[in-house]
Amino acid sequence: MNHLIISFITADRPGIVKVLSDLISEHKANWKKSSLHQMSGVFAGVIEIAVPAESATDLADKLTVLPGFKMQIEHVQQQASTPETLLVLELTANDRAGIVQEISSTIHHHGGNLLKLVSTQESAPHAGHELFKAKVTISADKNNIEPMIDALENLADDLMVDISR
Structure with a gap:
């Protein structure tokens, strides 16, 4: 095929x-x-x-x-998958210009490969400002995951990271 x-x-x-x-x-x-x-x-x-x-x-x-x-x-050509750890992150933050660049740079800097990114923009309940929400799938060496998560969480005070493995 x-x-x-x-x-x-x-x-x-x-x-x-x-x-x-x-x-x-x-x-x-x-x-x-x-x-x-x-x-x-x-x-x-x-x-x-x-x-x-x-x-x-x-x-x-x-x-x-x-x-x-x-x-x-x-x-x-269909590629054989690599044995790296797959990680799914759900990210929520106040929307701002450059947020995707910040997130993707942090993932790349920590050796992650962003496999999938699905993002939306929606109004924050009771506040009226725009929220950025994204679900990302990443492959990474298991030793790089914790530092990557820490770096993502430290990008901004308003960035929330939920993790599923």
Whole structure:
């Protein structure tokens, strides 16, 4: 099986996932992982699929010409996973410019690899100011986890870090 990573953006409308999944199914491909989101009137996503070698090029060609889609497709080799520790952090702080840069720099500085970041902005209950909330998945050497957590917690007085392993 070949693996394709498909990233796309298109105007939001009903049936986008159906169009993509129909085309993927027609080529006997398997939808492995995805992250799909509606943001500011557009629908964007990243999908990993496994596709038989004989169908990969045809599927990629048909995806690139879908009307209304801006598409990027990468043919990749599936990588063996590393034996590092996986860590999921839920972060909450007062929203401010540069918060993602501070968090990602701290993770990187402590040898972590940020595997997934999902963030939102929402109004703080009873206060009215904006909160930044994020759920991040990190892989790291187990010896670097505690110093990384300490450094994240010390970024700001208002940053709360909840950990699940």
